[in-house]
Amino acid sequence: MITRRQFLALIPGFVVASTGSIFVSLNPKKYLSFNRKRSLPFLLGWYDNINNIDVPIKVSSRGIDLLMPYVEKESEIKIQAFLDASKKTRIKILLEIPRTLIKSENISGVKDFIRTYKNHPSVYAWYLYDEPEMEQPTPLSPNLLKQVYTAIKEEDKSKPVALVFSKIDKIEPYSDAMDILMWDRYPCTQDVAEFQWVSYYRETLYKVMSLADIKNKKFLNVLQAYGNNQFNRRLPTKAEFRYMFYLSVLVGSDGLLFWTHYRSSYSWNESVLYPTIQEFRDYIPAIITGEDSKNLVQVSHSNIEVKLFSIPNTTNFVMIVVNHNETQINFTLKLAINIIKFVGRESDNIKKTRYAKKDTGNSQIKSIC
Template sequence: MRKTFICLWLLCISSIFAEFPLGVYALHPDNDASHELIGRFGLDYSQQYLHLYSEAGTGSTDKQLEMAAKHQQKILLNLIRGDILDAEDGMQRIRGMIQKYKNHPALGMWYLFDEPAGEKRKEQLLQVYAMLKEESPNIPVALCLAWTKDYGIFKDCADIIMPDSYPVKHQPFPEAPLKNFTHFIWDVCRMGKPIIPIAQIMNWKRYPSHVQKQDIDPKACRYPNYEELRYYNFGSLAMNVKGMFYYSFYDVVQDGRRDYFIETAGPAIQELRDFTKLIEGGEYTNLSKKLGAGLPPPYHAAAWSKDEKKWLLLVNNTGKESPGNFKLEQDSEAGKLKPWGKTRAAEASVSGQSIILETLQPWEVMVWGLIK
C-alpha cells in the first residue's frame, strides 16, 4: 500500500513540475479580464484567500474553480481559513471540503496554510496533511512558510514548500536587500522538499502599519523594478525551484497599477516562462556550492542540457558590482556564451571551471546559450 502511495505521489509531483507552475496570489477581481491578463504573460495558476467554511466562501470557491477551468488554468486552493482548526468539528468540516473539491479538474494544488508557527499548529497541520493524502493522494499539498525561527518543524506537513520574503520597500536600487529572498530559499533547500517561492510584486505602501513600525514612510515605498524581478526569478531558478508565485495581483489592482503589471511584472514573468519552456525536460546542474550548505555564495551558477543544447545561468547575489572571472565548483563544456532574453550583451565564455566575464552588475542575471 505504501509503495503504491509513493508511486502515485511521485507521478503527481513529476506531472506538476513538468509544467513549472507560475501563479499569482489573490486574483481579484475574479473575472474574464483578470484571467486573460495573467494568461497573457504565461501565468497558469492563481490563488485567493477565500473562507471555505462559510456560505459566501464556498460560493466564491465554486466560481474560482469554474473561472480557472474556463481559461484552462489551475487553482492553488486555499483550504484553511479562520479558526476552523480549533473548532470542535473542524477536522470533519475540512474533510468535507476536501471531498467536495478534490475531483474538480481546475484543482492543481492544495494550499494548506499561510505562514504557520508553533508546535500546536504543526500537529494540526500534520493531521490535515494525512487526511489530504488519504482523500486525494494525487494532488500535491503546498505550504507557505515565513522565515521564522521554527519554520523547519513544518517539513513533514506538505509536499511543496513555498518560502516568502518581500525585501523591496523604500530603498533606491540597488540598495534593497534582495539576498533575503534567495537566502531563505537557500536555507529551505535543506528541508529536501520541492520549492516554489513566492516573490514580491506589491508595494509596501499597501501595508502602512507594517512599514511605519520600521520608521518608513509608506509613501516612500515602491514596486520592485524589472532588474529586481529578474533577480527574484532567475536567482531562484539557479537553485532548481519547481515554479514561482507572485504576491499579489489584488494589491497591484487596488493600487490602480495595472500598468505596472502590464509593463514591468508581466514581461519579467513572461521571460521566466519562455526560459522554462526552453529547458523543459532538460538536465539541471548546479555549478555553485552545494545547495543549502552554509551561507549562500556571492553568485549562483547553473546549467541545463537538453538534446545537444546547453544554457548557462550566472546570478550576482549582491547589490555591488562584481568584477573578474567567476569560478565554478565543477567543469563545464568550453565555448562562447550567447546572451539570451534580456541578458546584457557582453563578451563571455566558459572554460573548465570558470565563466570568463569582465563584470557582473548589482543583482545582475546573465542567461546564455553555449556555442561549442
C-alpha cells in the same frame, strides 16, 4: 563591467560556477542545497481572491498557469464559480481550505470541503494554511496541521498539500503536514534602498531551499509583486525583481508565485513582471532537465553564481548568471566544453567571455543576464 541590471536582463540558462567558494561565503548553519532535481510542471502564479472571478481569464494569456485565491468564509457558490472560470483556461488552482475549519479543529468539515472540490479539473493542490507560525495570539499547532493533513489524504491522495511560511526557523516542526513548502519574504521596503537586502535574502533562500531538499518537499518561492507604500513596501525595481526571480530558479525552486494580483500595479506588471515571465518560459524545459554536470562553468568572482543547462534534444545550452554584488564588477567565465558560439546580449561595457576551449561551431550558448 557588468551591472546588476545588465546581468539579470534575461537568461536562457544559469550558472553556479565556483560552487565551493560561493557556498562557503554563505556560511550556512544547518541546511545546504546544491543541484536539485525538478519535475514538471514548473508553475508560475498569482495570489488573488476568490471573489475576483475575472482574473483567470485576464492572466491566462500572460504566462500564468497557477492561482491561489484566498477563500476565507466565501460561499460554495463563489468557490465553484472561480473554479469554473479557471476551467475555461489552462490555469490550475491551489485551493485554500477555509481557515475557520482548521482553527476550530473541524476535521469533518475539512473532509467535506475536500470531497466537494477534489474532482474539479481546475484543482491542482490544497493550500492548508497561510503562515501558521505567525498566527496570533499563538502559532497554529503543528500537530493540528498534521492531523488535518492526514484527513485531507484520506479523502484525496492524488493532490499535494501546501503550507507557506515567513519565518524559516519555525518551519521544520510542520514538515509532516505538507508536500509543498512555500516561503514568502518581501524585502523591498520604503526605508531600504535598492539591493540593500540582498545578502540576507540570498542566505535565507538557500537555507529554506535546503530544508525543502532534505525533507523531500517541492518548493515554491513567493516573490514580492506589490508596493506603492502598502504595508510600508515599495515595488521592486526591475533589477530587483529579476534578481529574486532568477535566484529562485538558480537555487532549485519548482515554481514561483507572486503576491499579490489585487494589490499589484498594472504598469509595473506590464513593464517588469510579465516580460520576465515571457522570456523565462521558453527555457523551462532546459531548467527542468537540470544543470549540465559534464560541462561545469568556472567563474573568477566568488559573488557571481552561474549554472549551465542543456536544452533537450539539441546541442545548445542555456546559462543563468546572477550577480550578488551591489556594484559593477569585471569577471571571466570559463566553460569546459568544446564551444561553438556564444549567443547573448552584449553592450560596449560588457567584456566578452573567454572560454576554456576553442570555438568549434557546433553548439550555441544563450545567456540571459
